[in-house]
Amino acid sequence: MKTFQYARADSAETAVQEAIAQGAKFIAGGTNLLDLMKLQVETPEKLVDITRLPLGEIEQREDGGLTIGALVPNSDLAADRRVIDGYEVLSRALLAGASGQLRNKATTAGNLLQRTRCYYFYDTASPCNKREPGSGCGAIGGFNRILAVLGTSESCIASHPSDMAVAMRALDATIVTLKSDGDRRRIAIGDFYRLPGNTPHIETALEPGELITAIELPAPVEGAKHLYRKVRDRASYAFALVSVAGVVKMDGDTIASAALAFGGLGTMPWRDAGVEAALVGQPATTATFEAAADALLADARGYGSNDFKIPLARRTLIASLRDLTGR
Structure with a gap:
């Protein structure tokens, strides 16, 4: 060091x-x-x-949503009764990530900002555009089993590792920050992460010196069912090969609303409006679920060792939708 x-x-x-x-x-x-x-x-x-900053509280807002301080430990967030009751997908995602010891130390903001576990990023002897811009991507053509199949570029195929951020994406979280000039801003989580493109080392919309102070969640969807399904190589302390965070509300046999985000597949916590459009207003049938999977994977690309993720994602999404809709 x-x-x-x-x-x-x-x-x-x-x-x-x-x-x-x-x-x-x-x-x-x-x-x-x-x-x-x-x-x-x-x-x-x-x-x-x-x-030492006073950013470790979870507060209920008048609009029914929650404000989560940036320094709230993952363990505390997962165990909070308001999170369990209104945002079960978030609690489940947190408990699926890391070990109890790590959850006791890891913070909410830090979880959002954790970096990829790509082997080539961690190996300083290997080329990695995310670690050293312009050096190349060793994962393309290398061993890329855990890496992304969505949102990739010729410069980077690293996957985002967070479980919590996937649930936050499904919940339409907003990230509150303080900039070095004293201004505060609120960034929708869908605008917070950046695709790698030609600049994979620039991972978020944060400016130099900008500090995350809180994360805001909107009021819960009444009557919705929550799910976090994580497929991994072993039952604990492993990153997702594929994960699904889902919040679905039914109206009889029809899907009234759906919010779905995915981990393990993308270069950032992944959400595709086309997946939800294929579901909302449709009957909860296998044909509807397959149409949603088609929308998710239309642009998916495997790189050899990770080709299996594409059929695995299809099966995982369809199984998750069956659970979420009770079908």
């Missing part, structure tokens, strides 16, 4: 000013960042410790 400067922030405003410096990073739980620093994948010149 290389040497670095350390600063402990006593306010969000102080934190963003400290983080303006070139090469500065925020640190809270550190469950991903410290691993990357040990491998010298991440070599920040300065760490700004935000663990």
Whole structure:
């Protein structure tokens, strides 16, 4: 691990000013960042410790939604009665991710910002455009079993690793931030993550020094059924090969509303409006579910070792829709 400067922030405003410096990073739980620093994948010149900031509460809003502080630990968020009752898909996704020890340390904002587990990203001897822009992508033509089949580019096929972010995408979360100039902004989660394109090292819409302070969830969908299904190589402590976060409301035999997001498949937490359009207003039949799977996978591309993800995603989505609709 290389040497670095350390600063402990006593306010969000102080934190963003400290983080303006070139090469500065925020640190809270550190469950991903410290691993990357040990491998010298991440070599920040300065760490700004935000663990003392008052961002660790979950608050009910007057509109029925929740505001989740950036520093709320994953364990606390998963166990909160308001989350269990109104946002079950989020609680399930959190419990499906990592170990209990990691969930006790990992924060809500940090979970959103964790980086890919692509083998070539972690191996500093291998080319990786996400780690070193312009060096190439070792995963294309290499061993890419866990990597993405949606949203890829000729520069990067790394998959996004978070379970929580997939559920947040299905719930239409909004990310609240504080910028270095003092302005605050609210970013819809669908606008927060960036496709790799030619700049895979730029992963989110955050500006230098911008700090996530909270995540907002809209009021729950009354009468909807929630599901988080995660297909992985072993029963615990493994990243998703395919995951489905779903919130579906039925009106008799007809699908009245549907929100579906996917993990393990995309370069970011994946949501496709075409999938939901194929479901809403339609009867809950196998033909409808297959049409949704067709919409999801129309542009999917395998790269050899991960070709199996495409039929696996189809089966996982159809099985999830059967559970969500009671069919």
